Amino acid sequence: MVPPVSAPERSRSQPYLMVRDLTVRFDTEDGVVRAVNGVSFSVDRGRTLCIVGESGSGKSVTGLAVLGLHNPRRTRLGGQILVGGRDVAGLDEEQIRVLRGRSMAMIFQDPLSALHPYYTVGRQVMEAYRVHHPSAGRKQARAQAVAMLGRVGIPRPEQRIDRYPHEFSGGMRQRVMIAMALVNNPDLLIADEPTTALDVTVQAQILDLLAELQAEFNTAIVLVTHDLGVVSQVAHDVLVMYGGRTVEQGSVEQVLRHPRHPYTWGLLASVPSLHGDPDAELVPVAGSPPSMIDLPAGCAFHPRCGYADATGGRSTTEIPELLPAGAPGHVVACHLSEAERERLYRRDVARTEVPG
Amino acid sequence: MSLSNADDIALSEISATGPQPPLPKAGLVGRSPGQQAWARLRRDRVATVSGAVLILFVVVALAAPLIQRLYGVGPQQQFQDALDGLGMPLGYAGGITGGHWFGLEPGLGRDIFIRMVYGLRTSLVIAVAAAVITTLIGVAAGVLAGYLGGWVGAVIGWVTDFALAMPFLVVALALVPTVTLRFYGPRQAEPAVFRAGLLIVVFAVFGWTGAARLVRGQIVSLREREFVEAARASGVGLGHMLFRQLLPNTWAPILVSFSLAVPSYVTGEAVLSFLGIGIVDPTPDFGAMIYRSIDYLQTDPTYVFFPGVTIFLLVLAFNLFGDSLRDALDPKSSR
Amino acid sequence: MTPRQRRPEPDPDDSGAATPDGDSKATGDSQTTGDSRPAPLLAVEGLTRHFVARRGPRTHSIVRAVDGIDFDVRPGETLGLVGESGCGKTTTGRMLVRLLEPTSGRISFDGQDITHLRGRALRPLRRQLQIIFQDPYSSLNPRHTVGEIVAIPLRVNGVRPPGGITRRVRDLLEIVGLNPEHYNRYPHEFSGGQRQRVGIARALALRPKLIVADEPVSALDVSIQAQVVNLLRQLQRDLGLAFLFIAHDLAVVRHFSHRVAVMYLGRIVEIGARDDIYRNPQHPYTRALLSAVPDVARIGAPPARIRLTGDVSSSLEAESGCRFRGRCWKAQDLCATREPALAHRDGGAQLTACHFPESGPPR
DSSP: OOOOOOGGGGGGSOOSEEEEEEEEEEEETTEEEEEEEEEEEEEOTTOEEEEEOOTTSSHHHHHHHHTTOSOTTTEEEEEEEEETTEEOTTOOHHHHHHHHHHTEEEEOSOHHHHSOTTSOHHHHHHHHHHHHOTTOOHHHHHHHHHHHHHHTTOSSHHHHTTSOGGGSOHHHHHHHHHHHHHTTOOSEEEEESTTTTSOHHHHHHHHHHHHHHHHHHTOEEEEEESOHHHHHHHOSEEEEEETTEEEEEEEHIIIIISOOSHHHHHHHHHSOOSSSOTTSOOOOOOSOOOOSSSOOSSSTTGGGOTTGGGGTTHHHHSOOOEEEOSSTTOEEEOSSOHHHHHHHIIIIIGGGSOOO | OOHHHHHHHHHHHHHTTOSOTTOOSSOSSOOOHHHHHHHHHHHOHHHHHHHHHHHHHHHHHHTHHHHHHHHTOOTTOBOGGGBOTTSOBSSSTTTOOSSSTTOBOTTTOBBHHHHHHHHHHHHHHHHHHHHHHHHHHHHHHHHHHHHHOHHHHHHHHHHHHHHHHSOHHHHHHHHHHHHHHHHSOTTSOOOHHHHHHHHHHHHHHHHHHHHHHHHHHHHHHHHTSHHHHHHHHTTOOHHHIIIIIIGGGTHHHHHHHHHHHHHHHHHHHHHHHHTTSSSOTTSOOHHHHHHHHGGGTTTOHHHHHHHHHHHHHHHHHHHHHHHHHHHHHOTTTTO | OOOOOOOOOOGGGGGOTTOHHHHHHHHHHHHHSSOOOOOOSEEEEEEEEEEEEEOSSSOEEEEEEEEEEEEEEOTTOEEEEEOOTTSSHHHHHHHHTTSSOOSEEEEEETTEEOTTOOHHHHHHHHHHEEEEOSOTTTSSOTTSOHHHHHHHHHHHTTOOOTTOHHHHHHHHHHHTTOOGGGGGSOGGGSOHHHHHHHHHHHHHTTOOSEEEEESTTTTSOHHHHHHHHHHHHHHHHHHOOEEEEEESOHHHHHHHOSEEEEEETTEEEEEEEHHHHHHSOOSHHHHHHHHHSOOTTSOSOOTTOOOOOSOGGGSOOOSSSOTTGGGOTTOOHHHHHSOOOSEEOTTOSSEEOOSSOOOSSOO
């Protein structure tokens, strides 16, 4: 894995994926779900952005929206999604389908429900290939599929290719999904909790595999996860979402080592660790994640924030802007002043943090 | 890579926090899943209209004697003087007048409207009774087969398959006259109640299998849920398990299957009566009326029109309502 | 980490691979090593559960989900049971609360053999031994209010608490950190973490001595996970509860367990005090598990990670020998022929089932 590069280096050329002010809304019978509210980010080829958040933070919807996998009848999409310089936000289903697979692909959390149970894995990988290589013959597609299955670490791919998804274990199915996603060599890969359903030893294998493939194909990866451990291993950049908004964004070093938002502090403090005092109480974030239909006014995090009172009432009325904090490239949406946060961080958080 | 998968992810992300986790002021008593379904049903236009039509039909059927008194004509009353020499009703459109709203029957000259009111009554009583009985048998068989499994489940499964394998019409055609003959002599007129009861029994013998299979499937999938294990770990008995834990979770499909069973028995009863093994003539009935009207299809089309349209509306309303009910009770949105 | 040279196995192993003899000696061993802990509340010996898996109309195979495990839980302590999916940890939990019938072996609770209790005789046990489930969505009946859910154990067991059932239910909801006024609400109106609290209140209703917690936090968000772990720890302190804490997350187990057992394919491969397991893991599998846990404190992929190939199901269903040998980097001929017994190895304080144990802090 490439060590994280410092932020300024990124702006040399146009990033492969640029999302500007993305908003996603769903109409449901309980009301309008504001799943994503003005999220912006960019990912270069060869780099990994992790979108972190709890359930109901809008992180998965963000990933789906980039691929145009939302249901167009129920969803209202706003903002710009530039993939390789082309805005895909307004494209219709047919145009997006051409891009999907070729330029961008997706890996889901549950490979069993994403693979068709009645077709062999080989047929599914071949189909993914032939969609974008219509001139390719059966033989060529099959060779390609075998090669890809072998590349993602499936032993004896020439035999396993004729097996059905249920004959594979969870880790192997996830490899099949990755093979399907990467068979057309897409420039952008979106992975939605790709390892959440897997055992730790298999998770480690899959994360290693993604890193290897990224190095080989120079893919831009957006990895959606709730697991900060995974983030610390694979991310170059991190975007922390809460209530459909970005609350903190920066390089992995900045966000995990020098977090500047009380929510990120809370997330980090609540993760149980293999180091430090095992008898110490964990420090959870109080309360529950908000409902996306009825977001709290002002800063969505204020009902759970220990420092909301220190903002002179602004946290309940104004939505905080995403402003630069500390090092370049690091942005935070919080009403507390930079100095105040620095003081609180040193007082309350820094000493509980584990030395790296 | 299907779209539905993506949809599920999006939906699960939205619903993961629940519709109202902060538990707002809405009162301290929560809305049960049933109340939610009711609210959804009331917002559904199709459900309201079809429901209103159904209620109208039921009220008419229940109030038949009252309608007879207000209308001033009985179902067996004959108006021979309003027929011409060939037995056809005088006047236009099958003899529709202010006194006979839907006209008169050719031949006997009975009033079609009041016979339909009573026919509705016969039809609904038989259909609802048959639906209630089949649902009860089906639920009992399905719950036992689903929860106990093992040899009980296997035996119930065989019986279900056996019942499904019997050709309904053939057995009904063979059975009904034989049984009738067994109880009443060839020259004896059997009472209408006996005929109706016999029809209900025939429907019950054949109809319970659908509900049984449905409920069995539901129970088998519920049995895997952790709340069932939790109840077992608390030491609950079989009765509590079936009636307090499992059955309340199957009401939705049971209600839907019930509401779709009624119209199928309405048509079934009409078919049997049409074939002459259901309700027979002096008793007012849709099937029997349509059977008689076939002879006059050319000469007096209104005779077949009114019973035909009414039975069509009745069945349509039931089916539409059943579909709306299914949508309202959809477990996915009431999880 | 050099492979230890082969040396003659100590006595306990001479009886061969995993005979009941060898096992009971190993367990006896753990109880005699300078151990002043009270008598076990729950003692499990040779617990086994086999499932018959049908492959076709005629052929079937036997899946040995749990294959002869021994452990005990003392009053007021937490035993963490760790392993990957398919290792048999959930089956073990279900057998303990008698939701599954053991194929063989013995479970005793408070000195009483409960292995084959049935019906009415099971009732007193149900009151002492409860379970918390993994899935906060499927473990609560959607048609019951939260109050009913918590009250059902009291009602079906004929418990009449002073002040009435409603009073007790409200107390329980308060204990687990829910608003007692919400007892009339339905599960779908609560978030995942709140539902898991309801499940905990239900388990507490009968005032059990031991709770089997089957992955109680793995379906929850991190921030909520910590809330629930803290709640369980607090309940243990306040009520003196013992827990069997089943989990796949080693970091969570570390924060809640006094002792830890690591399972692999139906067998316990290492069991001992928490600090011994985490500071000096001896079994290669334990080491691999620990090294695979991604740690927030370390940015980037760890350089010295042990990379296991394959997964649990790719290991052979071992007819003989060590079940882990197919994925183990230290496997030798001995591992294929003789199954290592659970014993003290290389002066380690814990019991390890490995012919060639490792030592030293994990990488």
